[in-house]
Amino acid sequence: MRWLTQTLAVTTMNLRSLPQRLAASSVAVVGFACVVAVFVAVLSIAEGFRRVMERGSSPDVALVLRTGSDTEMSSGLEMDATRIVKDAPGVLRTAAGPVASAELFVVVDVPKRATGTDANVPLRGVEPAAFEVRPEIRIVEGAPFRPGRNEVIVGRAAAREFAGLEVGNRLRWGESEWEVAGIFAADESIYESEIWTDVRVLQPAYRRGTSFQSVYVRLETPDAFQRFKDALTADPRLDVEVMRENDYYAEQSRVLRSLVHTLGNLIALLMAVGATFGALNTMYSAVAARGREIATLRALGFQGTPVVVSVMAESLLLALVGGLIGGGLAWAIADGYQTATMNWQSFSQVAFSLTVTPRLLAGGIAYALAMGFLGGIFPAVGAVRTPIVAGLRHV
Amino acid sequence: MKYLPLLWRNLWRRKVRTIFTFLSIVVAFLLFGVLMAIRNSFEAGIDLAGQNRLLTIHKVSIIQQLPERYLAAIRSTPGVRVVTHLSWFGGVYQDPKQFFAQMAVDPETLLRVYPEYVLPEEQKAVWLKTRTGAIAGRKLAERYGWKIGDRIPIKPTYYRPTDGKPETYEFDLVGIYEGKTADVDETGFFFHHDYLMERIGDPGTVGWYVLEVDDPARADEIAHAIDVQFENSPDETKTTTEKALAQSFAHQIGDTGAILSAIAAIVFFVILLIAGNTMAQSIRERTSELGVLKTVGFTDATVMALVLGEAFLLVGGAGILGLVLAKLGTPVFGKLVESFLPVFYLPAGSVLVGLGIAALLGLASGGVPAFVALRLSIVDALGRR
Numbered sequence: 001m002r003w004l005t006q007t008l009a010v011t012t013m014n015l016r017s018l019p020q021r022l023a024a025s026s027v028a029v030v031g032f033a034c035v036v037a038v039f040v041a042v043l044s045i046a047e048g049f050r051r052v053m054e055r056g057s058s059p060d061v062a063l064v065l066r067t068g069s070d071t072e073m074s075s076g077l078e079m080d081a082t083r084i085v086k087d088a089p090g091v092l093r094t095a096a097g098p099v100a101s102a103e104l105f106v107v108v109d110v111p112k113r114a115t116g117t118d119a120n121v122p123l124r125g126v127e128p129a130a131f132e133v134r135p136e137i138r139i140v141e142g143a144p145f146r147p148g149r150n151e152v153i154v155g156r157a158a159a160r161e162f163a164g165l166e167v168g169n170r171l172r173w174g175e176s177e178w179e180v181a182g183i184f185a186a187d188e189s190i191y192e193s194e195i196w197t198d199v200r201v202l203q204p205a206y207r208r209g210t211s212f213q214s215v216y217v218r219l220e221t222p223d224a225f226q227r228f229k230d231a232l233t234a235d236p237r238l239d240v241e242v243m244r245e246n247d248y249y250a251e252q253s254r255v256l257r258s259l260v261h262t263l264g265n266l267i268a269l270l271m272a273v274g275a276t277f278g279a280l281n282t283m284y285s286a287v288a289a290r291g292r293e294i295a296t297l298r299a300l301g302f303q304g305t306p307v308v309v310s311v312m313a314e315s316l317l318l319a320l321v322g323g324l325i326g327g328g329l330a331w332a333i334a335d336g337y338q339t340a341t342m343n344w345q346s347f348s349q350v351a352f353s354l355t356v357t358p359r360l361l362a363g364g365i366a367y368a369l370a371m372g373f374l375g376g377i378f379p380a381v382g383a384v385r386t387p388i389v390a391g392l393r394h395v
Numbered sequence: 396m397k398y399l400p401l402l403w404r405n406l407w408r409r410k411v412r413t414i415f416t417f418l419s420i421v422v423a424f425l426l427f428g429v430l431m432a433i434r435n436s437f438e439a440g441i442d443l444a445g446q447n448r449l450l451t452i453h454k455v456s457i458i459q460q461l462p463e464r465y466l467a468a469i470r471s472t473p474g475v476r477v478v479t480h481l482s483w484f485g486g487v488y489q490d491p492k493q494f495f496a497q498m499a500v501d502p503e504t505l506l507r508v509y510p511e512y513v514l515p516e517e518q519k520a521v522w523l524k525t526r527t528g529a530i531a532g533r534k535l536a537e538r539y540g541w542k543i544g545d546r547i548p549i550k551p552t553y554y555r556p557t558d559g560k561p562e563t564y565e566f567d568l569v570g571i572y573e574g575k576t577a578d579v580d581e582t583g584f585f586f587h588h589d590y591l592m593e594r595i596g597d598p599g600t601v602g603w604y605v606l607e608v609d610d611p612a613r614a615d616e617i618a619h620a621i622d623v624q625f626e627n628s629p630d631e632t633k634t635t636t637e638k639a640l641a642q643s644f645a646h647q648i649g650d651t652g653a654i655l656s657a658i659a660a661i662v663f664f665v666i667l668l669i670a671g672n673t674m675a676q677s678i679r680e681r682t683s684e685l686g687v688l689k690t691v692g693f694t695d696a697t698v699m700a701l702v703l704g705e706a707f708l709l710v711g712g713a714g715i716l717g718l719v720l721a722k723l724g725t726p727v728f729g730k731l732v733e734s735f736l737p738v739f740y741l742p743a744g745s746v747l748v749g750l751g752i753a754a755l756l757g758l759a760s761g762g763v764p765a766f767v768a769l770r771l772s773i774v775d776a777l778g779r780r
Contacts (some may be wrong), residue, residue, distance in 0.1 A: 118643055
């Protein structure tokens with residue numbers, strides 16, 4: 001009990017004297033805040049990217065590609081193969097037939113609004129059932145493309161990031177001219193970065209004959225996946241790979257995410273080392289300023305631990321304040337910032353918004369507390385190691 | 396110079412404080428070096444891009460193939476010195492996570508258009524003769540421990556063979572190239588376009604053309620002359636300088652340059668605070684000493700110079716050490732990200748910028764205390780205790 005009272009007393013006294021050391025303390029706080037702000041802001045890029053890639057993909061949608069193709073772009077399926085896939089067990093069927101869409105995935109050059117330079121925007125050819133496979137797609141402006149015509153609909157994010165994709169605009173790709181019929185939303189998923197058209201129009205325009213690259217199917221239930229997959233892989237007429245839509249898109253974002261993570265952590269780690277040295281400085285001078293006070297306390301019979309705790313409390317408090325400011329700044333500046341980048345795995349643009357999640361914020365604050373701990377522990381222990389007499393003489 | 400011992404002694408008056416300030420500045424400059432190396436690697440190729448190299452790609456997108464017959468037309472366009480072509484193979488070595496670029500090329504013209512790929516003469520001779528021969532960059536060969544003579548199996552994705560033989564392409568590694576300078580990508584893999592065509596039944600297409608022109612000043616004119624020839628055909632072309640294309644790819648990734656510069660600015664702002672605080676503290680503690688110096692005859696300007704000199708010594712010394720560490724450390728960090736950013740080094744220009752920043756930081760952090768020291772009157776200084 002006595003120990004606790006001592007600790008409380010010393011800590012309160014110490015924290016109340018903090019305003020006297022405001023300048024030095026704010027240097028430490030700013031240091032912590034900047035590290036946390038950079039850490040959170042950089043990782044919010046990876047977070048936002050992940051969210052876009054994982055959103056909207058539901059566990060009861062499966063994707064079929066040719067074996068060995070890790071992206072739709074490098075895949076290829078003949079018409080006969082797509083028919084077999086659509087008729088496989090486990091595929092949801094309605095009066096109109098199987099809920100499955102054989103698709104083509106190519107890219108077209110469209111200028112990026114931010115820079116005016118050409119960017120690889122994905123152009124997807126779909127079959128009518130595509131809208132049943134992905135019910136989250138809805139037209140928010142204009143109208144759907146009319147089958148058999150050179151018309152496209154543009155994802156909301158693509159219309160925002162790339163120039164000239166407004167409803168009614170005419171675009172020239174290759175020999176044919178295309179008209180933007182509408183803009184669609186897709187629950188902020190990856191599909192909003194794409195341009196869609198009728199696959200039967202896209203095939204001749206890209207000289208793909210009657211071939212496709214992927215088949216998207218809606219399963220009867222999420223559990224039907226295994227049955228569907230087994231049926232296809234066992235079929236000797238097919239040479240295909242079957243995956244769930246969400247697994248596919250998680251894999252598609254792997255390279256970019258791990259690049260941002262590696263670089264972000266490297267930068268944050270180095271910054272943290274620098275800021276910890278700064279914090280050590282602040283805490284050493286705080287302890288030095290209180291040298292006499294600490295020696296007096298100990299001469300009066302206070303034990304070492306309460307003194308250590310009081311120094312640590314100060315350091316951790318500064319870290320917490322810094323962490324909150326930094327996290328708040330990152331959230332205010334980065335969260336929701338809309339941008340687009342090249343996903344090298346699909347060789348096409350993905351539009352996304354930076355996303356600061358609560359987990360990221362908590363991580364940032366934990367980071368700050370760790371720096372505060374390291375910055376406080378050495379001065380704190382040093383303070384109680386100084387002989388009392390030397391401390392009392394200290395000016 | 397004669398004051399150096401005095402500056403040195405003053406710095407070490409508070410050992411702990413000086414050491415920690417010094418270290419935090421060292422880390423800041425190390426970080427600056429790493430940031431600049433990252434930035435450089437995202438923009439790699441832009442500076443490297445030969446001014447006299449043009450790329451002819453399909454107008455719709457670089458993923459669209461161009462007819463092989465364009466080769467003759469491009470070659471005979473006035474001003475074009477030599478033309479080569481590349482095709483993205485996109486195959487899989489071992490498993491899809493082991494990513495590196497493989498290109499089907501015409502070896503002889505490739506090495507003429509890209510003189511920065513340095514391949515020993517005897518290896519080049521073997522490559523030209525070996526239909527299944529391939530060359531790899533030094534870093535790539537190191538990554539997988541390849542040696543000349545190794546057989547490298549790569550599974551195709553786009554280019555399924557139609558010749559009835561086993562699907563996997565077996566390449567014979569006949570050469571390992573090195574970059575002429577540090578900014579050349581040494582993770583490339585090149586093999587004969589003829590071999591590819593032989594296996595897939597020759598559709599007569601290539602990915603894109605790269606050409607070298609006589610006079611870079613006429614690049615736009617020549618580019619136009621090339622594109623005009625294919626206008627209104629099913630495969631219209633877009634010819635740009637390699638530099639412009641590299642730039643537009645950098646833009647496709649996003650404004651990494653601005654993000655990295657912003658981070659560097661934040662880091663230096665924090666350092667300015669830390670170093671400035673240290674200098675201010677140390678001058679405050681020594682006010683009476685400065686008074687003594689002035690009493691014994693040091694001029695105001697000299698006292699100010701002493702304070703500034705101390706700041707320069709601290710920040711400059713730490714800055715130089717940090718930049719040296721960055722130069723030594725970038726190859727280590729580069730290994731971590733080699734598969735995403737093949738070119739990763741700290742360019743000399745950034746080191747110079749770093750030195751400039753160190754000087755500015757010294758001035759900024761020592762400025763206020765130095766000014767205080769300049770204006771300090773002896774009476775005030777000695778009276779304050």
